[in-house]
Amino acid sequence: MNSSTVAAQQQRSFPMPVIGIDARKYFDFGIGTYLQNLVQHLSQRSLSYTFLLLVDPADRNHVTVPPGWGCVSISEKKYSLSELFILGLRAQRLGVRLFHIPHYTLPYGLRIPSLVTVHDLIHLRFPQYFSRMQRLYANTVMRHAVTSASGVITDSQFAKQDLLSHFRMDDKRVHAIPLGVSGKFTPASDRNSLDAFRAAHGLRNPFVLYVGGNSPHKNIITLLRAFARVAEKRSDMSLVFVGKAPGGHPDLAGFIERNRLDKKILYLGKLSDADLANVYRSAEMLVLPSLYEGFGFPPLEAMACGTPSVVSDRGALPEVVGDAALVCPAEDENAFADAMMTIIDRPVERQELIRRGLANIKRFSWDETARKTLEVYEAFI
DSSP states (O other), X not given: OOHXXXXXXXXXXXXXXXXXXXXXXXXXXXXXXXXXXXXXXXXXXXXXSEEEEEEXXXXXXXXXXXXXXXXXEOOOOTTSHHHHHTHHHHHHHTTEEEEEESSSOOOXXXXXXXXXXXXXXXXXXXXXXSOHHHXXXXXXXXXXXXXXXXXXXXXXXXXXXXXXXXXXXXXXXXXXXXXXXXXXXXXXXXXXXXXXXHHHTTOOSXXXXXXXXXXXXXXXXXXXXXXXXXXXXXXXOEEEEEESOGGGSHHHHHHHXXXXXXXXXXXXXXXXXXXXXXXXXXXXXXXXXOSOOSSOHHHHHHXXXXXXXXXXXXXXXXXXXXXXXXXXXXXOHHHHHHHHHHHHHOHHHHHHHHHHHHHHGGGOOHHHHHHHHHHHHHHHO
16 A cells, blocks of 8 residues: 555544644653643543644654544654655645644645744754754754744743744744643652652752753753852752753863762652652752753742742743742852752741742643643634
């Protein structure tokens, strides 16, 4: 059976208009969280559309496909020429009426309405951290995406304004839709289970938590400098990294060695959602000194678990945390150290941050993200 016959049969199997979602990044760290929650909450709504997920063949048996949804394995690889020039044709042959790409890699030659989600402009705002080819690719492909797509979705008002300041486009084409907080993140309810988790991971001392990558814009050096000051006053305090360890960067590794922090730092790597919730619940605080975030999951997840946060004043972080976190100038290590000591030494202020955090997360709902995304879909289908 040739590919055109398969496509024709696939098209006939869908009685309602088809919205295609590029789900090849379903298991990626940030965009994967976006895709998984968007799909789950769209599937809980009563819809007059059929949804079709386009997935990597290696993921086909692991993706959670909602009842009534279609799922097709496609061979086009992420960040390849084929995704730019063949993926769109494949979607059209499958009968897709609206194609949503949850990244800035919009295929060329699309003759159907399309939406892209642009999460951030890291490659454009911090070109010094990328090669010439990476910068050229990001600028070219993103420019095509935001100027050619029928509409653009961002995760925050900050990301929307950042996009509009970089590209000449009608602001009515850009829809800021905040993301949600998974219901898996809640305050501790079983102290025995939490104690067992801490023991299993060697979390014997009170600790400051960092969750995220180790890219230069994450500004881990400021966290290390601030923590070194805190450790001088509180010798029992540890620093825990979840995600990628900072040791791969010579300047970070050198700072850790010079300040003898290696025995105070613990690396847990990537955790399941259940273990991530437990490490949030166990921490004294989360600290995120990032120079740029298009949204920022970690402080919200920490708040949902009843843990206070200290964040930088950059990107979307002030917008996301509101008045529920301590906000510091991004590269001011003294301000971060003082904020961390405030949470450690002042239990009344700590409890107030926890209260505000639990109130703040009510602004962020995946069901609301799905509802607003569906409204954008309906404007183009």
